[in-house]
Amino acid sequence: MPQNYAIALLLLSNSFHQSTLVVLVPVLQSIYDLPLSALSLIIGGGLLVSAASVPLWGRLATRHGTKPVLIATTTASMIGIAVLAASVALTISSDQFIYSGLFLLIASRLIYSMSACAALPISQALQVSSGQATALLGRLGSLGAVNSLGRLAGNGLIGPLLTFGILLPVAIVLPFYAFVLHGLRRTSWPEPAKLARQAQKIPGYRLPTVGILSAGGIQLAVGGAYVLLGPLLKDRLALSPEGASGVAGLLLMAALATGMVSQLFLTRLFRDRFMSAFTIGCGLASCGFAFLVVGSTMAGLGIGTCLLASGTALALSANQATSLAAANDIYRSQTSTLLASVQLLGLAAGTSLFGILGSIDVAQALTAAAFLPLALAIAVPSHHFLKASLQTIREGSHE
Known part of the structure; x- marks a missing residue:
């Protein structure tokens, strides 16, 4: 199985499991006899665990390479799901x-949340060296x-599967994770971090400040839209x-389907014009918010919801x-996981902040x-x- 297919199957498996788990909340609530607030804390708390742990995986990828980290995170995700399945089976077998079962549920969420979060950002970092820069977006x-x-797929198939x-x-x-592990072990790709360490040429790490602020700001707005959509529909309709x-x-x-179309097609229209894509994406998101405000x-x-999803994607x-x-080859995994952590924190902060503001x-x-x-x-x-202008001026003065 080629590297790209293994990674695609890993991302599919992760997102499928995460979406089914959210939909299964009422069923799990009945099985474990828990109030919704307690179960939401167990499942939703994984967001903060992921935000805290994903940069650590980036550092490990910088030190040891992306392949062993992807194998480790896939294995841990597989173990977390297996523990969850054992928890459910144990709990439904007998009330005693x-x-x-509840202990295993909490353990499974910790294991899975700490590991699955790294798959997407590390896979994104790998894309920089897998082809031409014009195709990166x-x-x-x-x-x-x-x-x-x-x-x-998780949202759509949960009903038939529950039968x-x-x-x-x-x-x-679980079988798909096994295929992913097989595919990852059989493939190899360049590891700039390893080569640099062997040559003892390791530059300092530059924090992507603008990227962090942008990712956090966008996700802060998205979190607000998520939490306010239900109350907005209730009032307006x-x-x-x-x-x-x-x-x-x-x-x-x-909105999810619209965002997927945007990711597949709109990103290819801009090729290497990253800043144009960013500006138009933010503009589409603002138009989406305008529709929500006045609709x-x-x-x-x-x-409005679809424009917002398309623009933010x-x-x-x-x-x-x-x-x-812009990142050095060595630190791309670290940069990608840091941005992923900021996005998770921004989403959590937006949900909380705008939930409070929306109550007013x-x-x-x-x-x-x-x-x-x-x-x-x-x-x-701007x-x-x-x-870029300052850089041009500096280069002109040196000449």
């Missing part, structure tokens, strides 16, 4: 094992699209809480491409969130233009 978009496809019992949707990805949740789920599915119909709110891919292209006024909270991509669309290209 409920505490043992398209390759990053393809990885994002594969990730989105796994989430769509065969709770264990099947939990454990179905006069829906019941249950109805608003159902419509929000449908709109988010449509009063299902069509208007749906268009393009902007995040462009930001990743800009940061990776949903429309004003959305308006505040809309200014984030708009500000980035102006500030980041920064790059000024930086």
